Amino acid sequence: MARHALRYSDPNQQVKPEFFASLRVPNTYTKGTSDGLSFLKRTWISVLQYPIVAFILAIVQSVTQAQGTYCLEGKGAHFSKIYITVINIISLYMAIFNIIRFHKHLKSYMGENKPMQKLIAFKMVVGLEFLEQIIFMILDATNTLKPSATLSYADIIIGIPTMIICLQVVPFAFFFFHAFNLKPYTKANTTRASDGSQQYLAVDGNEAGSPLGKRYKGGPLGIYAWIELFNPGELYHSIRNTWRMFREAKMGKSEMNLNPEPYA
Known part of the structure; x- marks a missing residue:
C-alpha cells in the first residue's frame, strides 16, 4: 500500500x-x-x-x-x-x-x-455550520426563537449562531494538530523510497555525503512556503496543470482507440 x-x-x-x-x-x-x-x-x-x-x-x-x-x-x-x-x-x-x-x-x-482524520478535521466544521444554518432557518421560520427582554433580534440572527461556531471550532483547532501531523515531513523521518524518490519531498540535500545534509525546502521558518501560500498564481497553475492532465490523457486515450494494438 x-x-x-x-x-x-x-x-x-x-x-x-x-x-x-x-x-x-x-x-x-x-x-x-x-x-x-x-x-x-x-x-x-x-x-x-x-x-x-x-x-x-x-x-x-x-x-x-x-x-x-x-x-x-x-x-x-x-x-x-x-x-x-x-x-x-x-x-x-x-x-x-x-x-x-x-x-x-x-x-x-x-x-x-490518514485522510479520514484530515477530512473530519476540516469538513466536520463545515458540516456542523451547514447543519446549524438549517436549524436556525427552521427556528426562525417557526418563530421558536424571537426577541425578548433579554434577547435581541441581532442576537438571534447573528449573535447566537456566531457564538456557537466560535465555541465548536476550539476543539477542532486542537484536533488539527493531530490530523495534520508534521512528523512525516521532518528531516528525521523523511526517507528515500526504493525507486529513489523522497517519500514526502519535504527536504533537499538528502544525498549521502552531502556537505549540508538535509535541509527543509520551505526555507528558514518556512518563509518560502508562506510566500507560496499567498501567491494566487499557484492556484491558477494547479488548475491549469490539472486540466492539461485531463486533456492529454483524453487525447492519449483517443489515439489508442484509433490505433489499437494488433491482436496476438
Missing part, C-alpha cells in the same frame, strides 16, 4: 494519469464501473465548483442587497436570500459528497496519510 500511496502523491505529472488510468471505480449512477481518470475529473469539478459558486453568490448577495431585493429575514419568493441559500446548500453538498466518495474508493491507497 505504501508503494501505491507514494505513486499517488508523486509530484511527477506523468505518474498521476497513469495511476488513475489503471483504476476501475464503481459508478454510482450506472451501477457499472468507470475509469479512474473520469472519476477523478468528476470529483475535481464537483469540489472546485464550490469556491467559485460561493464567490459568485457573495457578489449576487451584495448586488441584491444594494437593490433592496435581499432581506436577511425575508422568506418570500421575491427576496433573493432564499435562492442564494438553496444554491449554496446544493453546491456545498455536492463538494462534500464527492470528497467522501473519493475517500471511499481510494482509502486503501491513502491509508498512511
Whole structure:
C-alpha cells in the first residue's frame, strides 16, 4: 500500500494519469464501473465548483442587497436570500459528497496519510455550520426563537449562531494538530523510497555525503512556503496543470482507440 500511496502523491505529472488510468471505480449512477481518470475529473469539478459558486453568490448577495431585493429575514419568493441559500446548500453538498466518495474508493491507497482524520478535521466544521444554518432557518421560520427582554433580534440572527461556531471550532483547532501531523515531513523521518524518490519531498540535500545534509525546502521558518501560500498564481497553475492532465490523457486515450494494438 505504501508503494501505491507514494505513486499517488508523486509530484511527477506523468505518474498521476497513469495511476488513475489503471483504476476501475464503481459508478454510482450506472451501477457499472468507470475509469479512474473520469472519476477523478468528476470529483475535481464537483469540489472546485464550490469556491467559485460561493464567490459568485457573495457578489449576487451584495448586488441584491444594494437593490433592496435581499432581506436577511425575508422568506418570500421575491427576496433573493432564499435562492442564494438553496444554491449554496446544493453546491456545498455536492463538494462534500464527492470528497467522501473519493475517500471511499481510494482509502486503501491513502491509508498512511490518514485522510479520514484530515477530512473530519476540516469538513466536520463545515458540516456542523451547514447543519446549524438549517436549524436556525427552521427556528426562525417557526418563530421558536424571537426577541425578548433579554434577547435581541441581532442576537438571534447573528449573535447566537456566531457564538456557537466560535465555541465548536476550539476543539477542532486542537484536533488539527493531530490530523495534520508534521512528523512525516521532518528531516528525521523523511526517507528515500526504493525507486529513489523522497517519500514526502519535504527536504533537499538528502544525498549521502552531502556537505549540508538535509535541509527543509520551505526555507528558514518556512518563509518560502508562506510566500507560496499567498501567491494566487499557484492556484491558477494547479488548475491549469490539472486540466492539461485531463486533456492529454483524453487525447492519449483517443489515439489508442484509433490505433489499437494488433491482436496476438
